[in-house]
Amino acid sequence: MNTTPDSIRHVALSTVRLPLAVPISDAKVFTGRQKPMTEVIFLFAEITTEQGHEGLGFSYSKRAGGPAQYAHAREVAEGLIGHDPSDIAKIYTQLLWAGASVGRSGVATQALAAIDVALHDLKAKRAGLPLAKLLGSHRDSVRTYNTSGGFLNASIEEVKDNATRSLEAGIGGIKIKVGLPDTAEDLRRVAAVREHIGPDVPLMVDANQQWDRTTALRMGRALEEFDLTWIEEPLDAYDVEGHARLTRSLDTPIATGEMLASVAEHERLIDERACDIIQPDCPRVGGITQFTRLLTLADRAGLDLAPHFAMEIHLHLAATYPREPWVEHFDWLDPLFNETLETRDGRMILPERPGLGVTFSDQARAWTTDAVEFGIR
Structure with a gap:
C-alpha cells in the first residue's frame, strides 16, 4: 500500500441545470409563496490528486441560490490546491474562514458541501470501500420511501398510480404532499391513498410549512386515523416551539429539519425535543463533515432519522446511523449519474462500488451551464 502523502492537484467546479419533466407544485405554490418548480440547479466538484485519486461531490438549490453557490465555491476553491x-476537517475549516464574512451557514457552507462530499468520496475510493463502510455502517440497506410521485400538481389518480409503480419497484413507503388551502381536500387525498395502498404500507404526509399552529393541531388530530408514519413540516421550519408542542400533543410522529442550513439550527430542534424524526440535508448543512456531527447529536437525543433528498449521498450516511432510518427516493437525479441505486423489498441497497458509487454522466455534462478549473489537470 502506498503510504506516501498525496496532495490535491486539480479542482473542477461546474453548475448543472437539471430540467424537470413537468412543473412541480407543493403547498407553497398553492398558498402563493412560490411558483411551480421547473428545474434544479446543481454545483458539482471534481477533485484529483497527484497520485491520480478522484472524488465527486455535489450540492444543489431547488429555487434561487444555485448561481450563488457556484460563485462562492469558485472564489475559495483554489485554496484546495x-x-x-x-x-478534510482542516480543509473545511480553511475554506470556511476564507468566506467568514458571509457567515457559516446557508450559501456559504452549501458551496463548501460539494467540495466536502467530493473529498469524502475520494477518500473512500482510495480505500476501495463504499463511503458508508469507510465511515462505519450499521447496515447494508436502508428503508426507503418515495416522494416524487406525490406532489400536488398530480391528480389523486396519478398519485395512486405513482404509488403503485413505486411499490412494484421495491420502494417501501409512500409520501404525499398536503397543505392545500382546502384542508378537506387534503384529507380526501390522504384517505384515497391510504385506501389504495392498504393499511400495512408506510404512509407519510408533508405540509411544506404551510399550516399555522391551530391548523396543524387540528389536521394532526384528523390525520390520526390514517396511521401515518409521520407528519412532515407542519409548521414554519423555524417555529421550534410550535413543533415541540405538536410533538407532545400528537400520537403521529412529527418530522422536520430539511430547510435548516446549519448544525446549530438543528441543535435547537434537538434541545427543545421539537420533532420525533429529524430530516437534515447534507448539502444544505454544509457537507458530510457537518452532517456527521449532527448524527451524533440526534442519536444521543434518541431521534429517528430520515434525511432529505440527495439519496446518492444520504443512503451512505443513513447506513451509519445506529437507529433504523429512512432514505427519501427521488428519481429526478437519475439522468445526472451513470449508475442507478437499487431498491428491493422496501429498502435501498448500499452499492458495493467505492465511494458514493456514482459517476458524472454525459447528460449532466451536456446540461452544464458554466465551469471553472484550478490547478493542473
Whole structure:
C-alpha cells in the first residue's frame, strides 16, 4: 500500500441545470409563496490528486441560490490546491474562514458541501470501500420511501398510480404532499391513498410549512386515523416551539429539519425535543463533515432519522446511523449519474462500488451551464 502523502492537484467546479419533466407544485405554490418548480440547479466538484485519486461531490438549490453557490465555491476553491486530501476537517475549516464574512451557514457552507462530499468520496475510493463502510455502517440497506410521485400538481389518480409503480419497484413507503388551502381536500387525498395502498404500507404526509399552529393541531388530530408514519413540516421550519408542542400533543410522529442550513439550527430542534424524526440535508448543512456531527447529536437525543433528498449521498450516511432510518427516493437525479441505486423489498441497497458509487454522466455534462478549473489537470 502506498503510504506516501498525496496532495490535491486539480479542482473542477461546474453548475448543472437539471430540467424537470413537468412543473412541480407543493403547498407553497398553492398558498402563493412560490411558483411551480421547473428545474434544479446543481454545483458539482471534481477533485484529483497527484497520485491520480478522484472524488465527486455535489450540492444543489431547488429555487434561487444555485448561481450563488457556484460563485462562492469558485472564489475559495483554489485554496484546495496542494493540500493533503485526507485532511478534510482542516480543509473545511480553511475554506470556511476564507468566506467568514458571509457567515457559516446557508450559501456559504452549501458551496463548501460539494467540495466536502467530493473529498469524502475520494477518500473512500482510495480505500476501495463504499463511503458508508469507510465511515462505519450499521447496515447494508436502508428503508426507503418515495416522494416524487406525490406532489400536488398530480391528480389523486396519478398519485395512486405513482404509488403503485413505486411499490412494484421495491420502494417501501409512500409520501404525499398536503397543505392545500382546502384542508378537506387534503384529507380526501390522504384517505384515497391510504385506501389504495392498504393499511400495512408506510404512509407519510408533508405540509411544506404551510399550516399555522391551530391548523396543524387540528389536521394532526384528523390525520390520526390514517396511521401515518409521520407528519412532515407542519409548521414554519423555524417555529421550534410550535413543533415541540405538536410533538407532545400528537400520537403521529412529527418530522422536520430539511430547510435548516446549519448544525446549530438543528441543535435547537434537538434541545427543545421539537420533532420525533429529524430530516437534515447534507448539502444544505454544509457537507458530510457537518452532517456527521449532527448524527451524533440526534442519536444521543434518541431521534429517528430520515434525511432529505440527495439519496446518492444520504443512503451512505443513513447506513451509519445506529437507529433504523429512512432514505427519501427521488428519481429526478437519475439522468445526472451513470449508475442507478437499487431498491428491493422496501429498502435501498448500499452499492458495493467505492465511494458514493456514482459517476458524472454525459447528460449532466451536456446540461452544464458554466465551469471553472484550478490547478493542473
